[in-house]
Amino acid sequence: MQVLVIVGRIGRAHGIKGEIGMIVRTDDPDLRFADGAKLVTASNPPRTLTVQSSRWHSGRLLVKFAEVPDRTAAELLRNLEVQSEIDEDERPEDPDEYYDRELIGLKVRTATGEDAGEVIDVIHLPSQDLLEIRRPAGNAVLVPLVAELVPEIDLDAQYVTVADRPGLLDPDGAEVVPTDEA
Template sequence: MQLVVARVGRAHGIKGEVTVEVRTDEPELRLAPGAVLATDPASAGPLTIETGRVHSGRLLLRFAGVRDRNGAEALRNTLLIAEVDPDVTPEDPDEYYDHQLMDLDVVLKDGTEVGRLTEISHLPSQDLFVVERPDGTEVLIPFVEEIVVEIDLEEQRAVIDPPPGLIDDRAEIASSRDTETGTDAGTDTGSGAGGVAGADA
């Protein structure tokens, strides 16, 4: 199966290097020199990684055939896609690829249904579960050990223990306040910080 492993950023220097936004926990495997990656848009690829290095905390790649800044800039915002065996799992048992987590039922520790995991948002500080609730609204759940307490792939569920306000309390407060003021409320979602449990995008 195909997984997005990076997005090309801006050109770096004049010799064809580009910055990349890494979307895999295994960049040393997926983005190694010699790797051949499909692209979105498809017309930009396939691309073969020629060199890779870290500069000021960012990964820089150069692709075969891309020799100048103009060629590098033309690749900006291109998604890099690796072919991954769907049966392969990360070495760390506490890490997961995105495709393993899609469509999991998200429940509280007492079994109360929260919704269905529809997307994983990869942010610089942490990953977020995008959970679609039964009423069609979405809630964001930080993918950290303190909140996502169990991933059970056999039962196809993720058990969460959210802090007060992450899921319902704020919405209830906002609703009661709007009743008093007569104004409309927008969707209020929680956020958090902590260690990322791991995902391959």
């Protein structure tokens, strides 16, 4: 069975011939954006785009889609996420990498084993990824997806462990640092 995974977000148009700067969201951009690759936009309705060519320019991936003839057409696609079809059982090569679909729905617990909620989304920011966690009380918190704060992800047992840090899972429990007011 095939599933869709997000591999990038369309950025600014580059030049007048329809090239697009791609914000890459995959560890294998040379495979996902190879000539002839079919990508699907995360739009309503979805649109299939065929990679005509791709190249690296000043540290940025530029992609030309066969269906995008010029700059005007490229600008209309700006900020759309693009997805690639993969086998449902496919895993990233790096054991510390995960697809969003693998993390969403996992139970969250603290290092002491206390139920802390459920992962409801993975948010990708330029600096780092965040887990959006719905707490048992119904509110949601964001936790940076870094080893210091999320030391364990067990896909087989269907849970992630989040560090017990003041204010991380309970913003009301954050430590207040006194400031010098003059």
